[in-house]
Amino acid sequence: MAKCSVCGKPAVYVAKYEGKAYCPEHFLEWFDKRVRKTIRKYKMFGKKEHIVVAVSGGKDSLAAMHYMKHLSKRVPDWKLEALLIDEGIQGYRPVTIKDFKKWAEEWGVPYRIVSFKEEIGATLDEIVAKGHELGLPYQPCSYCGVFRRYLLNKAAKEMGATVLVTGHNLDDEIQTFLMNIMRHDTDRLARLGPVTGISEHDGFVRRVKIFYDIPEKEVVVYSMIHGFYPEFVECPYARLGFRWDLRHYINLLEEKYPGTKFMIQKSLLDIVEALKKEREGEPKKCKICGEPATSDVCRACELRMLLGLMEPPKWFDVKSIKI
Amino acid sequence: MVGEDKSMRIRWRVLGGDWHEIETNVKTVGAFMREQGLSIEEYLPTIGGKLVTEDEEIKEGIELTFIPVVSGG
Numbered sequence: 001m002a003k004c005s006v007c008g009k010p011a012v013y014v015a016k017y018e019g020k021a022y023c024p025e026h027f028l029e030w031f032d033k034r035v036r037k038t039i040r041k042y043k044m045f046g047k048k049e050h051i052v053v054a055v056s057g058g059k060d061s062l063a064a065m066h067y068m069k070h071l072s073k074r075v076p077d078w079k080l081e082a083l084l085i086d087e088g089i090q091g092y093r094p095v096t097i098k099d100f101k102k103w104a105e106e107w108g109v110p111y112r113i114v115s116f117k118e119e120i121g122a123t124l125d126e127i128v129a130k131g132h133e134l135g136l137p138y139q140p141c142s143y144c145g146v147f148r149r150y151l152l153n154k155a156a157k158e159m160g161a162t163v164l165v166t167g168h169n170l171d172d173e174i175q176t177f178l179m180n181i182m183r184h185d186t187d188r189l190a191r192l193g194p195v196t197g198i199s200e201h202d203g204f205v206r207r208v209k210i211f212y213d214i215p216e217k218e219v220v221v222y223s224m225i226h227g228f229y230p231e232f233v234e235c236p237y238a239r240l241g242f243r244w245d246l247r248h249y250i251n252l253l254e255e256k257y258p259g260t261k262f263m264i265q266k267s268l269l270d271i272v273e274a275l276k277k278e279r280e281g282e283p284k285k286c287k288i289c290g291e292p293a294t295s296d297v298c299r300a301c302e303l304r305m306l307l308g309l310m311e312p313p314k315w316f317d318v319k320s321i322k323i
Numbered sequence: 324m325v326g327e328d329k330s331m332r333i334r335w336r337v338l339g340g341d342w343h344e345i346e347t348n349v350k351t352v353g354a355f356m357r358e359q360g361l362s363i364e365e366y367l368p369t370i371g372g373k374l375v376t377e378d379e380e381i382k383e384g385i386e387l388t389f390i391p392v393v394s395g396g
Contacts (some may be wrong), residue, residue, distance in 0.1 A: 002376040012374035021376065217392045220367055224374060224390065232339035232391065247393060251364035 013221050016258035024225045031222050035067060035210055042194040044208040045163060048077040052161035052205075054152050055082045055104070055111070057096025059223045059230055060167030062103055064210060066226060068165055069107045082111040083155055083164075085148050088123025092235050099230040114155045120147050120300075121309040128237070130307050137323060140237035143303060150300035154291060156205040168209040170261055171216035175247050177268040182242075187294060190275035192268060197292075203285055204292045215261060288313060335359070335387040337366065342386075352387065353377030365392050 002011040004023035011021035022030055039045060053068050055061040065082055072078040082104055086093055097113070104111045117123050122130065124147075128140045156164045173192065180189040194212040197204045211219055223229045238244055253260045285291070286298035288310075293299075302321045304310035312318050329348065335355075336342045349355045352368045352375055366389035368375050 001380070002378055011376050014376050024374075217364065217367065220390060220392050221374065224367070224369075229390065234339075248362075248365070251362055255362055255364045 012225070013218070015218075017262065027221060028225060031214070031218060034213055036071075038194065038213045039208075039210060042208070042212070044195060044210065045075075045078070047075070049075075050079045050160050050162045051081070051165055052156045052159055052163070053080070053082045053109070053165045054156075054167070055084050055100055056167075057084065057093075057098070057100035057230060058167075060169060060172075060211065060216070060219050062099065062167075062228055062230060063219050063223050064165055064167035065104065065109055066107065066223075066228065067210065069109055080109060081159060081161075082109045083152065083159065084111060084113045085151050085155075086113055086115040086117075087144055087148065088116050088125055089235060089237070090125055092233055095231060095233045103228055112155060112159060114151055116147055116151070119151055119154075120304065122307070124237075127307060127309075130309075134307070136306060138303075139241050141241040141243065144237070146299045146303055150291060150298065153203075153205055157203070161205050164205045164207045166207060166209055167211060167219070169211040169214050169216045169219050170265060171247060171250070173209065173212060174250065174261055174264040174268060175243050177264065178246060178250070179242055182246075186275060187279075190272060190279050192272050193276075203290065204283070213265075288316070331381060331383045333381060333383070333385050333387065335389070337361075337389045337391060339391075347381065350381055351377065352379040352381060355381055355387070356389070361389055366390060367392060 002014050002021040003009065004011045004026050005020040006026040006029075007023060009023040009025075012024055013027050014021045045051070051068060051072065053061070053065045055065050068080055072080045082100075084097065084100055086097060100111075115123075116127070120127070124140065124144055127143050127147075131138055131143065152164060177189065177192055180186070180192075194209050195206060196209075197206040220229065250261065250264075284293045284295065286293040286301055287296050288301045289298060291298050291300070297316065301310065305312045305316075305318050306321060306323075330346045331348070332344065332346050334342050334344050347355060347358065349358055353363065356363060356366065356368065356377070363377055368377070368379065369388045369390060370379070370385055372388075
């Protein structure tokens, strides 16, 4: 049986990429040390913040809410709230909302729930059906990603947030990085990193990824040791996305060559830094909804017009939307 | 006979899935996972609700639950 590299007690986790094993107590100590290092390194928070944690009820975001609740106890001028986006995915989201509410109430975190149905005009299930009917070439995750990011920013702003915390971990980030490389999407590549958002844009709430340097597996270990690993449910659309296959291949490589994920992340940070310098420009606002955009009309408004969920303004030609 | 692998009966499942009862002669949890095609990067092994490491010994009658790392959400 593996022994903890710190105290010699039975280990529950072996970090092959650094050749060390940890018992529950020293795993949590090691986890906390690395998250605090990430927060300091990327200057994620100031002394006075209104922090909103984006939560889905899954293990990553619950872990982020749990971690931030404990960290915020040490900082008197931090206000902490949570925000959940209900996409409207039958059989999946209601289960995670139940978990989310249970833990938010137990940990004393005030929260707000915003739904696709109310804000976008349709649930994700309805959007997927409509997109299929109209012959649009998008996977469910494409609609979900665009509308979720849009609503997170909009609702966080309405809540008065100065910073939005997400539960994205090392695995999420390198998957997105490789997906964008494989799709030759350099615009999206340039928007990656531990702190995102155009800081000088008054319409954008800065986003921080506190688990940026933590592998997904270790977030699960954290939630299991603390006893809040949620009920296991899988999004019915998850396996349809490109990400599902990609993460499996990355995991195979990590198993065979421990440390691969961290090496990909290092490359990502170098590339993103170079791209950001090259693409610095005036931040824009969507001419329709006023939310931050990379062109005249934001992607959320484009998709709503394509889906028939929004009337295009007279000056806008729907045919100009790049499919 | 010296060196003969002793077969053991165990139960296992992936969290949220059905239990399987099988005979195995592998000696560790890690070897069992490889035998079942479960990547250690994608599943965390537990016995009786407690996390264990890959080198945990397989014993007669144990119940292994694998926690999926990928939640798919």
